[in-house]
Amino acid sequence: MTNKFGIMTDSGADFSLDYMKKHDLLLIRTRIMIEETEYIDRDTITREEIIDKMINDKAKTSTSVAPPIDFDQVIRAGLERYEKILYLGISAKMSATLQNAIMTAKRLKTENFIAVDTETVSWGQSLLIDHAIRRRDQGIPIETVIEEINEMKKSIQVHFMVETLEYLRRGGRIGAAKSLLGTLMGLKPHLVVKDGEITSAGTVKSYSEGMEKFRAIAELYSKEFGNYVIVIMYGLENPEIEAFAEEIRKQYKPLHFLYEPIGANIICHAGPYLFGLGIIKIPDSAVDAYI
Structure with a gap:
């Protein structure tokens, strides 16, 4: 058993298997239903x-x-390897996963399992987990890491632009009439994670308009935050999105920059034709974890 604490998450986070293996990230895996399978x-x-x-x-x-x-x-596997486990879970308003983990820990009668609701999803959740891993690997106590995570999640901005309403309609999340009207008008939803839920932040008419809207968000919060990390995320790989990501990286020079795929949890509901922006403030005391 190591003195380091273990970090656990779920399919709300979008890390690659290589990243999870490298950092021994414990994972609760969502079930994906495709038709009847x-x-x-x-x-x-x-x-x-x-x-x-x-x-x-x-x-x-x-x-x-x-x-x-x-x-x-x-x-159980985590507690065999670590004295304590820090679980950074998908927003409790989006999934019962967090509550189920807490109930399991109570049933196991362990006081060494600490759950934190990240109140976000996808690369918003992932940025918080990556921060926790960096700080843990610096030898920072779990209590301090939790304090930082709870402060950082107040600042995080996670935005998505969805190319087509078709997949939201298929999943029953919008009506057929609204989907048809939106398609005819060429509208693309701008979604934002707010108060632990994914809600509408309006619409745009094109990828380029969405990109300029995201650039304005990056401009606003980069000035407000001072020290920050930015992620540009995508469903299907798209040269236009990749070029936009490179522009954002060069223009704002964050402490850390990521261009990463969006995972199944979002894609299953919103479809593959989407991209997003995430930006999070890094505490002054933790900047050295990114250098």
Whole structure:
């Protein structure tokens, strides 16, 4: 058993398997339903396979919480390797995953499991986890890391632009009439994570308009935050989005910059034709973790 604390998360976060293995990140895997077939996220299906089925097979997709046995196995395995586990979970308003993990820890009668609601998802959740890993690896106590995470999650901005309303309609998240009207008008939803939920922040008419809107968000919060990390995230790879990401990196010179794929949790609901921006303030006392 190591003196370091373990870090646990769920499929709300979008890390690669290589990253998780490198940092021994404990993972609760969402179940992915594609039509009538159930898969395990990042185990029996990849995000690329999900995207292929959505585009080429027009498959209806959904997600569900992992079964109780998964929580039991992951927490037990973590406590065998670490004295304590810090679980940074998907927003409790978006999923029952966090509550299920807390209930499992209570049933196991352990006081060495600490759960924090990140109140976000995707690369918003991932940025908080990456920060916790960096600070843990510096030898920072778990109590200090939790204080930083709780402060940082107040600042985080996570925005998505969805190319088409079709996948939201397929999943029953908007009506057919609204989907048709939006498609005819060429409108693309701008979604934002706010108060732990994904809500509408308006619409745009094109990728370029969405990019300029995201650039304005980066401009505003980079000035407000001082020290910050930026991520540009994508569904399908797109040269236009990649070029935009490089522009943002050069223009704002964040402490750390990422250009990363969006995971299954968002893609299953909003479709593969989307991209996003995340920006988070880094505490002055933690800047050295990014240098």
